Amino acid sequence: MNIENRDIENIFQKSFSEYEIQPSDTLWEKLEGKLSRKEFFSFSPGSFNVYYLVLLLSAIALGIFLMAKSMMGTDDNEGTKLSTDSQIEKTDISSGKSMILEMNNSAIVEESIISGANEIDNKGGDEDPVTVNTKEPISDIRTVEGQSYVTLNEGKMVELIPEVKKNNQKLQTSPPITTDNSTEVLISFSVFPKSGCAPLNVEFENYSRIKGAFEWHFGDGGKSTQEEPVYLFDEPGEYVVSLAVFMEDGSVFSAKKMIEVYAKPKAAFEIYHDNLSDVGQPVVFLNYSKGADKNLWSFGDGYFSEEVSPEHYYNETGKYNVKLKVISDEGCADSTIITNAFENAGCQIEFPTAFLPNINGPSNGYYSKGLTTNEVFHPEHKGVMEYHLKIFSRNGLLIFESNDINRGWDGYMNDRLAKRGVYVWKVRGRFSNGQTFVKFGNVTLITK
Amino acid sequence: MIDEVEIIKQCIKKDRKAQKYLFEKHASVLLGVCRRYSADLSEAEDMLQEGFVKIFMNLNSFAGKGTLTNWMIRIMVNTAISWYHKNTKHRYHSDIEDIKVDHTFAIDNVEADFTREELLNVIDGLSSGYKMVFNLYAIEGYKHKEIASLLEIDINTSKSQYSRAKKIIREHLIEISKRFD
Numbered sequence: 001m002n003i004e005n006r007d008i009e010n011i012f013q014k015s016f017s018e019y020e021i022q023p024s025d026t027l028w029e030k031l032e033g034k035l036s037r038k039e040f041f042s043f044s045p046g047s048f049n050v051y052y053l054v055l056l057l058s059a060i061a062l063g064i065f066l067m068a069k070s071m072m073g074t075d076d077n078e079g080t081k082l083s084t085d086s087q088i089e090k091t092d093i094s095s096g097k098s099m100i101l102e103m104n105n106s107a108i109v110e111e112s113i114i115s116g117a118n119e120i121d122n123k124g125g126d127e128d129p130v131t132v133n134t135k136e137p138i139s140d141i142r143t144v145e146g147q148s149y150v151t152l153n154e155g156k157m158v159e160l161i162p163e164v165k166k167n168n169q170k171l172q173t174s175p176p177i178t179t180d181n182s183t184e185v186l187i188s189f190s191v192f193p194k195s196g197c198a199p200l201n202v203e204f205e206n207y208s209r210i211k212g213a214f215e216w217h218f219g220d221g222g223k224s225t226q227e228e229p230v231y232l233f234d235e236p237g238e239y240v241v242s243l244a245v246f247m248e249d250g251s252v253f254s255a256k257k258m259i260e261v262y263a264k265p266k267a268a269f270e271i272y273h274d275n276l277s278d279v280g281q282p283v284v285f286l287n288y289s290k291g292a293d294k295n296l297w298s299f300g301d302g303y304f305s306e307e308v309s310p311e312h313y314y315n316e317t318g319k320y321n322v323k324l325k326v327i328s329d330e331g332c333a334d335s336t337i338i339t340n341a342f343e344n345a346g347c348q349i350e351f352p353t354a355f356l357p358n359i360n361g362p363s364n365g366y367y368s369k370g371l372t373t374n375e376v377f378h379p380e381h382k383g384v385m386e387y388h389l390k391i392f393s394r395n396g397l398l399i400f401e402s403n404d405i406n407r408g409w410d411g412y413m414n415d416r417l418a419k420r421g422v423y424v425w426k427v428r429g430r431f432s433n434g435q436t437f438v439k440f441g442n443v444t445l446i447t448k
Numbered sequence: 449m450i451d452e453v454e455i456i457k458q459c460i461k462k463d464r465k466a467q468k469y470l471f472e473k474h475a476s477v478l479l480g481v482c483r484r485y486s487a488d489l490s491e492a493e494d495m496l497q498e499g500f501v502k503i504f505m506n507l508n509s510f511a512g513k514g515t516l517t518n519w520m521i522r523i524m525v526n527t528a529i530s531w532y533h534k535n536t537k538h539r540y541h542s543d544i545e546d547i548k549v550d551h552t553f554a555i556d557n558v559e560a561d562f563t564r565e566e567l568l569n570v571i572d573g574l575s576s577g578y579k580m581v582f583n584l585y586a587i588e589g590y591k592h593k594e595i596a597s598l599l600e601i602d603i604n605t606s607k608s609q610y611s612r613a614k615k616i617i618r619e620h621l622i623e624i625s626k627r628f629d
Contacts, residue, residue, distance in 0.1 A: 008614055008621075009586045012571075015564050016587055019480035023493060028471055031497045032464065038501050039462060047462060 186210055187253045189243050195260040197332030199234045202259060206243070210253060213246040219259070236263035262330040265291030269324050271338065282311040285322070289334075292326030317432050347383035347431035354444040357411025357418075365407040377443055378408025379427070386430040391423055391443075399423070411445055420447045452516060460508045467504055474517060475500075478524045484583050485528035487536075487572065499527035525588055529580070529598050536576040562621060570620045577601075578613035585610050 043051045187208040193200070204216065206228045216224040218231050219239030233239060239261065244254040272284035287295060287309045297305040299312050300320030314320065325335035355377045367376040377391070384405055391400040391409050399418065400409045411418055426440040458466030478499065482492040503523050510519050571579055580599060584590040585606075592610070596603040 008617055011562060011621075012567060012586050015562070015567050016480065016484060018477075019483070019564060020476035021479040021483055021489070021492070023475045023479050023496065027475070027493055027497065028468060031471065031500050032468075034497055034501050035467070035504055038505060042505065044462075 187243070187245055187255050189255060189257065191241065191257055191259060194257075196262065197264050197328075197330065198236045198261045199232055199264075200259075200261045201230060201232050202241075203230050204228055204241070204243075208243070208245055208253075208255075210245055210247065212248065212253075215244045215246065217242045217244070233259065233261045236261045262328065262332050263291055264332040265289060265293075265326045265328045265334050267292070267324050267326045267334040267336040269322075269336065269338075271322070282313045284311050285309055285324075287324070289324070289326045291328050291332075293329045294327040296325040296327070298323040298325075349379045349381040349384055349427065349429065349437065349439065351379045351425060351427070351439070351441055351443065352377070353442065354446055355409075355411065356446045356448070359417060359447070362412035362415055363410045365402065365410050367406070367408055376408040376410050377425070377445075379405070381405055383432040384429055385432045387427065388429060389425065389427045391425045393423060394421065396424075405429075417447070418445055420445050456507055456510065456516070459504060471500060474520055477517065478520060481521055481524050482528065483568070484571065484587065485525075485531070485580070495527060495531050496524070498531070499524040502527055525584070528583075532576065532580050532599070562624065566624055570617050570624075573620070574613055574616060578609050578616070581606055581609045582613040582617070586614075 039047070039049065040053075041050045043049055187210060189207060190205045192203045192205070206214065208214075214225055214227050216226070216229055216231075218224070218233070218241050220233060220235065220237070222231060224231065237260075239259045240256055241259055242254055242256040244252055246252050266289060268288040268290075270286045270288065272286055285297065289295065295306055295308055297307070297310055297312075298321075299305070299314070300322050301314055301318075303312060305312065319340050321337055321339045323335060323337040325333060327333045352374060355374045358375045363376065365376055365378075367378050379389075381387075387403060387405040389400075389402045389405075389408075390398055392398055399413050402408065422442050422444050424440065425443055426438075428436070428438050430436045455466050455470055459470055475496065479492060479496050482495040482499065483489065486492040486495055503520055506523070510516065513519075571582060574582065577599075581595055584595045584598070585592065590598070592603050592606045595601075595606045599606070601609075
């Protein structure tokens with residue numbers, strides 16, 4: 001007679017058909033959150049969702065891109081911003097005149113150098129100067145066999161005559177040449193990093209397409225002739241770094257960039273009240289830092305502060321490392337630490353090397369602190385919390401022991417005066433700042 | 449009396465107040481359903497949330513056929529099945545098998561009513577596959593053909609798992625009812 005199958009189904013159906021469980025209070029909130037997310041990520045024409053967001057962001061991005069395109073000059077090799085601070089300079093040493101092509105749209109050319117003639121002057125042969133349109137972009141500057149050529153984007157090459165030729169030749173004035181952002185850079189370099197805290201190590205990468213003798217001027221007096229130097233700026237400041245390339249024909253190209261080196265702050269502090277044994281008194285920290293905009297204190301007991309010169313109460317005596325980290329607004333930091341800041345502040349224990357016991361008989365060993373009498377062998381001490389002294393004969397026989405720092409050895413053993421000579425003492429204990437100590441030494445028992 | 453049709457319309461429009469009302473009205477029943485398909489209350493509540501998201505996102509497809517409650521229960525059971533496929537199926541679990549059966553003892557001899565907690569305990573102890581089949585067949589009333597398709601198993605597997613599950617449940621119920629002696 002087993003339980004019928006139907007019965008099991010009945011039992012369960014009956015029991016669970018109206019089974020209700022109260023949901024926890026926070027459930028609706030959680031559900032709401034999930035719903036919002038789900039609704040956002042699914043499309044519905046009536047409400048704002050991720051698709052509209054994507055559309056909106058693309059529209060904005062497109063807008064920004066179009067705006068930037070119309071404003072932007074050439075890309076320099078860092079790729080990020082318009083380098084209004086980078087220029088190409090071509091100098092002809094013999095004529096002393098220079099042409100400057102700037103990398104953004106507001107490029108001007110110093111006059112009287114470029115041979116782009118206003119009219120066509122057909123001299124025949126390969127050296128015909130060609131009219132240069134004022135708005136044509138330049139894609140390359142090249143020196144070939146002593147002659148400089150400017151290549152326009154259409155592929156036309158224009159000869160650059162950097163000097164006035166002979167008298168009967170027409171002095172050709174130049175119309176301004178502008179560049180647009182499709183101009184390729186002939187001489188350029190990148191710096192990493194562009195700014196930072198002193199001392200700042202900067203790496204220079206040379207992307208110049210022309211080869212010649214490189215000369216770097218770092219703006220603080222330093223120079224280098226390496227192709228890709230690494231330079232350390234040790235002092236804060238703004239530096240214009242320039243790279244000059246000397247060509248075989250004597251012409252020079254150069255480019256410049258700016259580097260900013262921030263001053264590093266200097267962390268320094270002093271502890272004013274360094275006797276931790278006065279529990280209940282705060283410890284005061286005096287801040288002598290320079291250039292600090294933010295002060296981060298760590299008191300070594302798990303507590304911190306951002307005040308300039310804080311006060312702090314320590315709950316118990318002990319060893320604490322106090323650290324101060326200072327940060328400037330540019331993010332440069334310095335830190336300093338005083339380890340075991342309260343070590344041995346006022347804590348010490350010292351034993352004499354000899355003593356002269358009283359021959360009249362043993363005492364209880366208690367001595368008055370400060371008394372100069374050396375009838376009892378005892379230490380000079382300060383801040384001792386725990387104390388255990390043992391005195392041994394030369395043979396290692398323990399002859400005296402005391403746990404009370406106020407009780408020293410009167411020189412007697414079993415009520416008899418100990419023999420004169422050298423004894424060994426050993427003391428273990430703990431100071432009030434938590435530090436334990438173990439000391440030992442010899443003491444001479446002197447008798448008259 | 450709050451008009452259910454109105455509430456549904458508002459929920460479709462993503463009116464949070466309406467949604468909260470619907471939730472509060474049906475959550476406890478649906479949580480009871482979820483509890484049967486999960487290992488504990490916490491998992492049941494997670495399942496409930498997932499189910500309700502599905503409910504709210506699909507309310508516009510509730511055509512009024514049958515009651516709203518039954519429709520929601522169906523969605524909740526579907527959620528439980530998806531949950532099973534995603535989470536539970538792969539979990540390690542040991543089957544309670546083969547406890548000694550006292551065949552001389554008939555359960556219908558005993559007047560004992562089993563409490564919900566006891567019954568819940570028993571099915572909680574089933575391995576997840578058996579539990580799913582048992583829930584769907586014995587309580588939800590699905591046929592084996594439907595269960596096989598939902599759980600992606602063979603129809604014969606569904607049948608044998610169901611009878612196995614019942615056997616185990618029977619044994620446990622007998623054990624429990626013995627304690628009333």
